[in-house]
Amino acid sequence: MAEKIALVCDSMSDLPPDFVEENGIKVLPARVIYPDREYADRIDIQPDEVYGRMPKEIPTTSMPSPHDIRTAFEEIIQEGFTHCIALHISSALSGTYDSVKMVADEIKNLKIQVIDTRTLSMGTGWMVINAARNIKAGWKFDNILENIQALQEKARVYYILETLEYLRRGGRIGKVAGMIGEFLHLKPVISVNSDGEYYTFCKAKGRRKSIEKLVEIVEQAVKDREINLAVVHGGAPQEHALLVERFKKLPNIKEITGSQISPVLGVHTGPGLLGVCFYEI
Numbered sequence: 001m002a003e004k005i006a007l008v009c010d011s012m013s014d015l016p017p018d019f020v021e022e023n024g025i026k027v028l029p030a031r032v033i034y035p036d037r038e039y040a041d042r043i044d045i046q047p048d049e050v051y052g053r054m055p056k057e058i059p060t061t062s063m064p065s066p067h068d069i070r071t072a073f074e075e076i077i078q079e080g081f082t083h084c085i086a087l088h089i090s091s092a093l094s095g096t097y098d099s100v101k102m103v104a105d106e107i108k109n110l111k112i113q114v115i116d117t118r119t120l121s122m123g124t125g126w127m128v129i130n131a132a133r134n135i136k137a138g139w140k141f142d143n144i145l146e147n148i149q150a151l152q153e154k155a156r157v158y159y160i161l162e163t164l165e166y167l168r169r170g171g172r173i174g175k176v177a178g179m180i181g182e183f184l185h186l187k188p189v190i191s192v193n194s195d196g197e198y199y200t201f202c203k204a205k206g207r208r209k210s211i212e213k214l215v216e217i218v219e220q221a222v223k224d225r226e227i228n229l230a231v232v233h234g235g236a237p238q239e240h241a242l243l244v245e246r247f248k249k250l251p252n253i254k255e256i257t258g259s260q261i262s263p264v265l266g267v268h269t270g271p272g273l274l275g276v277c278f279y280e281i
Contacts, residue, residue, distance in 0.1 A: 005135045005144065006076040008086040010064055010096050011041040011262045013124040014232055023132040026072045028064035030096070030264040041264045050263045051235040051271040058169065061264045063096040069103040077110050083141045084112045087128050087148070090196030091116045113145055118196035121261055122230035122277035123157040154279040158191050158201060158217050159232070160210040162272025167198075169268075176200050189213050211239065214276055215246060221278060222252035229278040231258040235271030243274060254281055 008026045009015065020027055029040035032050060034057065039045035050059065076084055086104065091097040097116040104112040117124040127148050134144045161167070164176065176190055176198050187210035191201040201217075204210040221227050229247060233240035237260075244258055261273060 003083050003141050004081045005141055006079070006081040006084040007128060007132055007135065008072055008076075008084060008100075009124065009128045010088050010094075010100075012089045012094070012096070012120055012265055013087070013128055014121045014230075014259050014261050014265070015125045015128060016257060016259050019129065019132070023136070025128065025132060026076065028068055028072060028096070028100070030064055030094075030262070031062040032263050032267060033060045033062060039263070041262050045263050047234060047260045047263050047266050050266050054166075054270060058166070059267055061267050063094055063099055066099060066103055069100050070107075073103065073107050073110060073112070077107075082111065084110055085131055085141075085144065085148070086112060086114045087117050087124055087131070088115065089120045089124060090118045090192065092118070092196040093120060093198070111141070113141075115145075115148060116196070117152060117155075118194065119152075119155055119157050119192050119277075121157060121159075121232055121265065121275065122257070122259065123155045123192065125230060125259075126155060126228060126277065126279055127151050151279055155277070156191070156221070156279065157275065157277045158189055158214060159269075159273055159275030160187055160189055160207075160214060161269055162207070163270055164188070166268055166270035189217070211243070211274060214243070214274060218247060218276055218278065219250065221280070222250050224252075226252045226254045226281040227278045228255040228281060229253050229257075229276060231256065232261050232273070232275045232277065233258075234261045234266045234269050234273030236274055239274055 010028045011030050029043050032039045088097040101114045104114050186203045188200040189202050193199050204213045231244050
């Protein structure tokens with residue numbers, strides 16, 4: 001029997017909306033919660049709306065609901081799919097993977113592989129993009145899974161923030177130490193380790209130098225090998241545009257894409273995030 005493979009991810013993958021639509025990817029929306037109302041991430045609320053209400057109003061967040069997860073799998077079955085790959089934000093940063101896995105284990109007549117990508121944003125997004133392209137190219141289910149695993153080992157994510165306050169408030173600070181450094185205007189470049197937790201990759205004094213560190217990281221990566229690169233931001237459109245232009249001048253970047261991070265991720269970072277997500281081809 002021919003395999004018909006569906007793709008699922010969560011809204012924290014930060015995929016370009018056009019790509020989602022073109023490839024029929026099911027995106028499970030996380031939730032942004034204010035005292036008066038709950039919003040579906042990127043559906044009922046957009047990033048700029050969240051930043052516009054900060055710091056006066058800081059919402060809380062929650063993962064996609066079990067109802068949304070179940071509905072997505074049921075739609076996939078109704079659409080005639082035989083297999084499904086679900087790729088999700090690091091389980092060290094969100095309960096989404098566990099929740100999807102729990103629902104998937106109850107679903108019959110659909111072969112579902114749920115993957116903890118141990119990263120986030122376009123770190124996860126690149127795995128979804130590659131899987132979608134491989135599905136279009138007619139790859140077998142098992143081969144696509146092998147390719148995801150290989151890419152997972154190579155995916156790198158680095159980002160800087162205006163302040164660590166929002167990460168602290170959300171309890172997402174992980175291995176990022178910040179109090180003393182902030183008094184000295186030291187800005188951490190944050191990455192994700194092999195367990196999918198945040199840690200400080202390096203530090204720079206002030207905003208401008210921390211942006212230069214991001215550039216250095218990419219310049220080092222493209223010295224002798226090709227990469228695919230995503231440049232993301234949270235409420236920093238001008239700096240993001242300048243960064244993209246700089247990267248376009250570098251050699252060995254086969255593909256460059258960019259997006260604003262999801263409102264749910266923005267709640268935990270605050271405005272002013274700039275990040276790079278890439279992997280070696």
